[in-house]
Amino acid sequence: MEENSKKSLGLMDATFLVAGSMIGSGIFIVSSEMARDLGSSGWLLFTWLMTGVITLFGALSYGELAAMFPKAGGQFVYIREAWGKLPSFLYGWTTFTVIQTGVIAAVGVAFGKFAGVFFPVLVDETLLEFGAMKINGANFVGVGTILILTFLNVRGINYGKIIQAIFTSSKLIALAVLIVAGIILGISSGFFDENFQYMWEATSTKKQADGSWLTTDLTTVGLVIVLSTTIINSLFSSDAWNNVTFIAGDIRNPERNLPRSLFLGTFIVTILYILANVAYLGLLPLQGTPFEGDFVYSKESVLSTGIQFASSDRVGTSAAFMLFGQTANYLMAILIMISTFGCNNGLIMAGSRLFYAMSKDGLFFRKASTINRFGVPAWAMWIQNLWAIVLCCSGSYGILIKFATFGSMVFYIVTILGLFKLRRTMPDAPRPYKAFGYPVVPFLYLVFAVVICVSLTVFTFWDTFGSIVLILTGIPVYYLVFNKKDQESTLDQGLF
Template sequence: MTGGPCDRPMTQSSDVRYAARLGTFSGTMLVVGGIIGAGIFLSPSIVVQRVGTAPLTMGAWGLGAVVAIIGGFVYAELGARRPKAGGTYVYLREAFGTLPAFLYGWALFLIIGTGAIAAVAMTGANYLAELLGLPAEAGRPIAIALIVVLTALNVAGVRIGATTGNVLTVLKLSAIALLVVAALVLSPRADAVLPVAAVPVTLTPPTGWSDTIAAMGAALVPVLFSFGGWQQTNAVAEELVDPARTLPKVLILGVLIVAATYLLVNMAYLRALGLEGLAASRAPAADSMQIYLGPVGRTLITFGIVTSTVGFLSMVILMSARVYQAMAADGLFFRSMAQLHPRTQTPVSALLWQGVVALVLLLSGTYGQLLDYVVFADWIFFGSTAATLFVLRARDAARGEHIAVRAPGHPFTTVLFVAAAGYVVIGSVVSNPGNALRGAALLALGLPVYAYWMRQRSRSERSP
């Protein structure tokens, strides 16, 4: 493998460094906003269809919460050990070398991050167009505007970008709280009608332990995807006040808030719609609010979904750009992307190029298909990053370095998380091997690109 664990980042040509301006509240909102997107409004129906009973439905979300909490503890220790901008990229580079780290950044820039920006922007834009009574074709111009405006806000400064995300995250949590309170406290309206699926949904509860394990395994795939996203907060470590202490705190607090939110939301869906109604619903949040608050409730939760998707979009834009900046600072990407603006102290070039790629994917309409191709890769990097804890712990111990933050139950809990990530990868590959093959090919395209940048770096190091 070209590049090894001893590789160190190249020094930036600029003396400008990230400004530590984000406290515990902003960090926690980054975690919550980076996890809660559209998944909790879409995945619960799929989970019910796969397990067929209310106890197993709640069990699947509970198990997903446990995996997410374990992952939060693992990333908390990683963040305490290496409180550097770039997060996952830095951990992979220091544990396994520059190649896997580059492939992560390459996938994030080419598809995972930018594709998610395009997809989430379109989702939020479509809901916003519906909310404003605009025609469906208004969705794309709105999505373009969202990407441009949120990129500009993040260029203006990390505090501005984070504040925007904070406001949107608080609004989304408020909308979800309204949904939960309405479903768990109010009585259904007399004229309430449960959703009816265009194609009837037949629920078949599993029989026996083997069927139950298989059903729960299938349900965990959408559950764990809905819980994904907390790891991105590590990318902004250098912009947190006292990151070695703050990052672990906000990771655990944020993941716990999301776990409680997801469990309460699913309880609300089941009470409002029942098992069959939830399985049949294509918009469980809107259908639930319609039952308790009528059209006004549907409008309110649609607004909540808009703020949820736009808030998630803002967080992805903010956090992903830090990975490209770290990669460029290592000499493995365009030099301009390594620079921070002297006034705003933000990676302006990385943010702008990220926006350009996202807009190209949006306008080409390929983002959904490309994301389907690489959805398995996201969890490959999740699992690989968790595995870096074994290497970094051993290396730090050999140097006599010790930290107060440690993942509880390591190595057993870390192995469990890696196994869960592996299961999601296997499940994604088995469910659509063609997509996985295409995704692997897109990742492989990064190999000659990596070789090019390594040659460029070697020439730069040899030059006087």
């Protein structure tokens, strides 16, 4: 950390952390559900483009805050400086209970599931069962990856930096190869012509109570509603770009390198995500029909299901099948395992710095404020990852991910509102970098984010309700446990 360790991360390292934390398994899966929601190639690409614009606007806005407060904890610090301890604690509370740990758990289990392509026993057999909760080998593999990455990262940031560089560069290259090959083959496949012939005719395909699927044309109002809700899928795939701010204390020249890495990382991923979907549209028909019975990869079955009904929503695997045939399932599994492993390394490395900063403020376990002989907040990392392991085994992480994405959006709004407040309350504070396009770009981000959050609350109420409840439960925790006037509080006893 900044007090006791040499700053080890340069601009490229920080950029790898942004890109590597963003790219997990989502880009290879979520386009299938989005295609069912929109039924249109034009609107599918538009949604991914809007996701990129929103993410870039957020990153450009965060750059000013990152340059003002280049400290471990990042977003937690920005919220604290703008709004005080309670809002910053609520952010940290939500990040610990679900945003960071829930994503670590989900990404770990995703690694295990794709390892099941090579070792089917991992996913075919339930090892433990408690009511509705079922635990199989994929859960344990997820736990194993978390433990391995934690062990490596607590031995110094250089281990985490090397892992991040290797796995992020590997998945960027692999994704680029898939894109280039897909677009080249797509030019001669005829699917570009088919998919773009009626590219703005939007339809929504939903499963009915009797198990059948119903496709309806979307009106203008219906399209706006669907766009503002289905975008949560692409936003989830593009999230975690803010993680680099947590680790500011380990970045060389953070006033300069943090804003640059935020822009470069989000820009690179945005371009890759849009081009990946172009490649999908060149290799597969957008429209498809559900496959009845056990799915077996063949050219006929892949083309009949299309993007909309790709087996288990694995549109990336279906696209790869059109390029590489029967080996596609294994190649894509390897790619996603590389992607998720690198993603979790970034999340684990960065998240611990946030909880370290919280502890320094007396808002987290006392032990988390200590660093080990390698200059790493090992206690913070182990506490973070032990909770992620609990979530790995709970079977509830799928629901938690929905909570996490909405919760992230809420606190992005809070943070960028803080940018406006700090311009007013701290006008003379040094600002090595000023938010690009201020006030227009940050304001547009707020407009987009508020519209999405309101739409999700209205039209997917129960998913967002859980997230709101989770955030609000932090209020009694703050007042009962952490808001102690007497410094000799329970925080100073043992772990606390």
